[in-house]
Amino acid sequence: MSHPQIEAIMARWAHTGEGLEGRCFWCPDEHIVRDAGISNMIGVLAGLAENGELAQALHRLED
Structure with a gap:
C-alpha cells in the first residue's frame, strides 16, 4: 500500500472510530x-x- 492510501484510510477511520479513531493502522508486518x-x-x-x-x-x- 502507498502512503497516500494509508493516509486516506486513517483519515476515514478518524470519523468511523476504527483504528483507534484513525490513530493507528496495522496489517501483517506493518504498524503505523x-x-x-x-x-x-x-x-x-x-x-x-x-x-x-x-x-x-x-x-x-x-x-
Whole structure:
C-alpha cells in the first residue's frame, strides 16, 4: 500500500472510530502510529489491548 492510501484510510477511520479513531493502522508486518513519540505509541498499544486487538496486531516470535 502507498502512503497516500494509508493516509486516506486513517483519515476515514478518524470519523468511523476504527483504528483507534484513525490513530493507528496495522496489517501483517506493518504498524503505523499517526503521531510520533513513545507516549503516543504506548497509548496506541494500550488502546489495542483494551479493544482486544493487541494479539492480532502483534505476533509472538518463536525463540
